Amino acid sequence: MFNEFLERVVYPLLDDLDTAVALKMKILMRNGEWDSAIAVRVDPSHYDCPERFFRDNQAVELLRKCSNLPSKVDKRAAAVELFHSAEKQCSRTNIRLQDLISNTNLVGYDERVYSYVKRVKSLVKGVLGALPKDLDAARFGPGATFHDRGVFITTLDKMSNRPTLTTDASWVTDLWGKTLWFRALASERPYLSSPMMVQGNRFTSVPKDATKDRGICIEPSLNLFYQLGTGSTMRKRLKRVGIDLEQGQTVHRRVACEGSLTGAFATIDLSSASDTVAKKLVQLLLPSDWFTLLDSLRSKKTLLDGKWYFLEKFSSMGNGFTFELETLLFLCLLWALDEDGLVPGVNLFVYGDDIIIPASYYEDAIAALRFFGFTPNPRKSFGSGYFRESCGGDFFFGRPVRAHYVKEIPCSPPEWIALANGLRRVVSNHNGGSFGLGPFHRAWAGCLAALPSDIRRLRGPQALGDSVVTDYEANWSVRWEGGIRYVRALVPVPRVLPLHHWSPATVLAGALLGCDSDGIAPRGVVTGHKQKWIPFS
Numbered sequence: 001m002f003n004e005f006l007e008r009v010v011y012p013l014l015d016d017l018d019t020a021v022a023l024k025m026k027i028l029m030r031n032g033e034w035d036s037a038i039a040v041r042v043d044p045s046h047y048d049c050p051e052r053f054f055r056d057n058q059a060v061e062l063l064r065k066c067s068n069l070p071s072k073v074d075k076r077a078a079a080v081e082l083f084h085s086a087e088k089q090c091s092r093t094n095i096r097l098q099d100l101i102s103n104t105n106l107v108g109y110d111e112r113v114y115s116y117v118k119r120v121k122s123l124v125k126g127v128l129g130a131l132p133k134d135l136d137a138a139r140f141g142p143g144a145t146f147h148d149r150g151v152f153i154t155t156l157d158k159m160s161n162r163p164t165l166t167t168d169a170s171w172v173t174d175l176w177g178k179t180l181w182f183r184a185l186a187s188e189r190p191y192l193s194s195p196m197m198v199q200g201n202r203f204t205s206v207p208k209d210a211t212k213d214r215g216i217c218i219e220p221s222l223n224l225f226y227q228l229g230t231g232s233t234m235r236k237r238l239k240r241v242g243i244d245l246e247q248g249q250t251v252h253r254r255v256a257c258e259g260s261l262t263g264a265f266a267t268i269d270l271s272s273a274s275d276t277v278a279k280k281l282v283q284l285l286l287p288s289d290w291f292t293l294l295d296s297l298r299s300k301k302t303l304l305d306g307k308w309y310f311l312e313k314f315s316s317m318g319n320g321f322t323f324e325l326e327t328l329l330f331l332c333l334l335w336a337l338d339e340d341g342l343v344p345g346v347n348l349f350v351y352g353d354d355i356i357i358p359a360s361y362y363e364d365a366i367a368a369l370r371f372f373g374f375t376p377n378p379r380k381s382f383g384s385g386y387f388r389e390s391c392g393g394d395f396f397f398g399r400p401v402r403a404h405y406v407k408e409i410p411c412s413p414p415e416w417i418a419l420a421n422g423l424r425r426v427v428s429n430h431n432g433g434s435f436g437l438g439p440f441h442r443a444w445a446g447c448l449a450a451l452p453s454d455i456r457r458l459r460g461p462q463a464l465g466d467s468v469v470t471d472y473e474a475n476w477s478v479r480w481e482g483g484i485r486y487v488r489a490l491v492p493v494p495r496v497l498p499l500h501h502w503s504p505a506t507v508l509a510g511a512l513l514g515c516d517s518d519g520i521a522p523r524g525v526v527t528g529h530k531q532k533w534i535p536f537s
Helices: 002-017 020-030 034-039 050-061 075-102 111-128 155-160 167-176 180-188 221-240 248-262 279-285 288-297 322-335 359-371 413-430 438-449 462-467 504-512
Strands: 201-207 213-218 265-269 301-304 307-310 349-351 354-358 387-390 393-396 478-481 484-494 526-535
Touching (some): 002 050, 050 393, 075 213, 075 279, 111 279, 155 180, 155 504, 180 504, 221 288, 221 322, 248 354, 248 393, 279 288, 322 349, 322 354, 322 359, 354 359, 413 462, 413 484
Parallel strands (some): 201 301
Antiparallel strands (some): 201 213, 265 354, 301 307, 349 354, 484 526
16 A cells, blocks of 8 residues: 555656655655655755745655654654653753742843743733633543543543542532532442542653654543633633634734745744743743642643653643643743734734744744743744745745645545545645646546545535545536535545433433534544535535
């Protein structure tokens, strides 16, 4: 399957991109030098032509995030190494910031530092406002928890299992005792209604790219339930000052495009941002009541390869408020550089660790972030030149140049369709919406050749996503019925678990949380795919 993929898609695309970089990538791949191939990068500052950069960038990025290349790299080991490296970085930050918290050993600091920190603290307090009176926005997440593992971890499954909790968060049991979740367990499974105390979260990793996995930490279920509620409150408070995280990615891509064209905005990306939010930084900048709340809900230890580690970071990816917290911190650290000249949502934009700031503040922003323990990624941060990137949008002089990434080798019809559509989409974006495939045509045709003939004919509009092969309207597979146009598509058949799988009290509690009365479909679990006519006018 891998060699077929190379012959059908990769080699034709590299040939048709027709650049020296593409040729180099093909030679490395043909010689099996995968570690060398995935290490190749292109620097946008070395280009003055969007088209040339687009082609070279596509050549080197096509397989960089592919998790199942025949590479010799131990990707999980790389994720573990990064975990320990980030902890060491946080430890150094904690030692340095402790002086600012305790006002001791302040040699080397001057009045500008105190004044700046004071401004940041004031801004953080203003954004957060008063503590929420309750945590009624608490909710379940879609994934695993410390104790809930495997495929079948739906909301109803989580509500049927014994919850887990850290000791510092034990105060939430009073809140939890008022929920239908607790009442269902107490009435039907009383032996599970007393939370299991655990020391913290557990480390795991998920595919990130061809060189390393992404480390995440799986939280205890009750901690996560209330972390998500707290994160929702923080999200609402951020929106009040102009940072709308629901629309953030779209806004960032628009402003990054403008920045690449005019040079007015700089984009900044941080390496391992969430893993380098040191606990002393949060203690320094947050109001004491908010710090106490977040500190009680977070996990202070991580289980990794059978060993518990006390954490130097405040929270990791997997914690329900990490994204909102890092957005808040980066926003206020940069806003405080100039409270009059910088306006969130107008010329200062933050979405997690994706930052956009006027180019004139770029150097000061980098210095401030470094001082508080963060590492700006020089390969993905841009304060000058023609290139900007933010939130999945890459732009060269106003033109989209983001490459298409193959994250897994396709091995089924839906995956071949997704690859074909991805190739068309990226060249269409680059060409301002044009449907012509240009140098991507043979690779696109190779994807279609891998499909059974009946599925290959399922052509339709881009609006139907990867249920159809995106194509010109003249090639769509359609029929008309009752004045409505239908497009034939390939749709997944989810596995639906009937509600009698769970107890009546659990089902009632789930219904009030919005669970479907027709049954529960576990995330990502399908029994197959079928062809179906979908209405599209």
